[in-house]
Amino acid sequence: MSVIETKALRKEFTVRVRAGRLRREKRLVTAVDGIDLRIERGELLGYIGPNGAGKSTTLKMLTGVLTPSAGEVRVCGLRPVAQRTRLALRVGVVFGQRSQLWWDLPLRDSFDLLRHIYRVPPGAHAARLRRCRQLLDLDAFLDVPVRQLSLGQRMRGELAAALLHGPEVLFLDEPTIGLDVVSRQAVRGFLAELGRTGDTTLVLTTHDLADIERLCRRLVVIDHGRVVHDGSISALHERYGSRRLVVADLDAPVPEPPVLSGASLHRVENDGHRLVFALESARVAEVVAGLAGLGALRDVSVVEPDIEDVVARLYRRERQGCSITSTAKVPGASAS
Numbered sequence: 066m067s068v069i070e071t072k073a074l075r076k077e078f079t080v081r082v083r084a085g086r087l088r089r090e091k092r093l094v095t096a097v098d099g100i101d102l103r104i105e106r107g108e109l110l111g112y113i114g115p116n117g118a119g120k121s122t123t124l125k126m127l128t129g130v131l132t133p134s135a136g137e138v139r140v141c142g143l144r145p146v147a148q149r150t151r152l153a154l155r156v157g158v159v160f161g162q163r164s165q166l167w168w169d170l171p172l173r174d175s176f177d178l179l180r181h182i183y184r185v186p187p188g189a190h191a192a193r194l195r196r197c198r199q200l201l202d203l204d205a206f207l208d209v210p211v212r213q214l215s216l217g218q219r220m221r222g223e224l225a226a227a228l229l230h231g232p233e234v235l236f237l238d239e240p241t242i243g244l245d246v247v248s249r250q251a252v253r254g255f256l257a258e259l260g261r262t263g264d265t266t267l268v269l270t271t272h273d274l275a276d277i278e279r280l281c282r283r284l285v286v287i288d289h290g291r292v293v294h295d296g297s298i299s300a301l302h303e304r305y306g307s308r309r310l311v312v313a314d315l316d317a318p319v320p321e322p323p324v325l326s327g328a329s330l331h332r333v334e335n336d337g338h339r340l341v342f343a344l345e346s347a348r349v350a351e352v353v354a355g356l357a358g359l360g361a362l363r364d365v366s367v368v369e370p371d372i373e374d375v376v377a378r379l380y381r382r383e384r385q386g387c388s389i390t391s392t393a394k395v396p397g398a399s400a401s
């Protein structure tokens with residue numbers, strides 16, 4: 066059985082918007098618009114989408130914070146809202162913007178309180194804490210009150226706090242937001258290690274696509290509350306026609322760029338000093354051999370497809386395809 070399963074999951078909010086100087090109108094905003102997902106145990110899933118796409122709303126329904134307007138959802142076989150307490154023992158949550166630690170207590174005491182709340186046996190707690198201390202490098206600030214921690218230190222504390230009860234699923238909403246390069250790498254390295262053991266299912270939302278590239282084998286992209294891609298990153302590249310590029314730097318521009326079989330001229334830069342070819346069916350070596358005949362050739366490099374680029378193209382395409390389909394007026398509905 067899948068560890069997470071949703072069928073036609075939907076969430077609507079009723080909001081009040083200005084409709085004149087004094088008048089307010091109620092409008093229905095469809096944040097999640099019929100999402101079907103099956104996530105298997107041990108999967109590392111990236112859940113991405115542009116601002117307002119419905120990512121946080123989905124995570125809130127998966128963790129029992131929000132009640133779906135329609136559809137079904139099961140996490141670890143449980144109904145998140147109705148069985149929220151039982152679910153809390155089996156999942157961990159890290160929301161980058163919110164803390165689950167006690168502001169005035171040192172991290173160590175927060176961890177101890179969590180042990181009691183989750184009723185974790187002392188031996189299991191000590192073993193997990195040891196691992197977190199080592200992998201997240203917590204020792205230097207374990208006795209510092211949480212309010213005095215830097216964002217990066219706190220985030221490492223949050224990760225440990227979310228894992229000390231040994232959850233089967235870890236939900237992470239923007240876990241690297243605002244972190245410096247070193248903390249970001251520490252968090253990513255830790256999550257990668259967690260993913261390697263295959264015991265914990267990770268569901269990660271982020272705007273930092275390097276998180277996704279580093280950690281996730283499967284990528285779900287949503288927009289306007291609907292899934293627009295579900296598959297591997299390479300499938301995304303294939304679907305949106307991302308190609309590897311071969312960049313040829315020349316000492317002097319050539320009158321006619323060469324015609325290469327299996328590669329097309331993608332663009333010309335630097336007043337003709339740089340030719341960029343997109344690989345179609347040719348291999349890099351064949352293109353380099355074809356370029357070797359150019360007397361002016363100085364350097365050749367290969368550029369891998371860029372995930373930022375392909376995701377930006379996908380978002381643009383979705384934006385052009387469907388505009389404000391997700392809002393509708395509702396007469397007399399109450400705010401929820």
Ligand SMILES: Nc1ncnc2c1ncn2[C@@H]1O[C@H](COP(=O)(O)OP(=O)(O)OP(=O)(O)O)[C@@H](O)[C@H]1O
Binds near residue numbers: 094115119
């Ligand atoms: N409590 C709420 N009341 C009314 N509308 C809401 C509420 N929460 C979310 N929305 C709306 O639902 C839509 C989806 O919001 P959500 O926060 O899920 O998006 P997101 O993909 O997480 O965005 P971001 O990347 O900006 O965090 C947005 O239009 C948002 O304004």
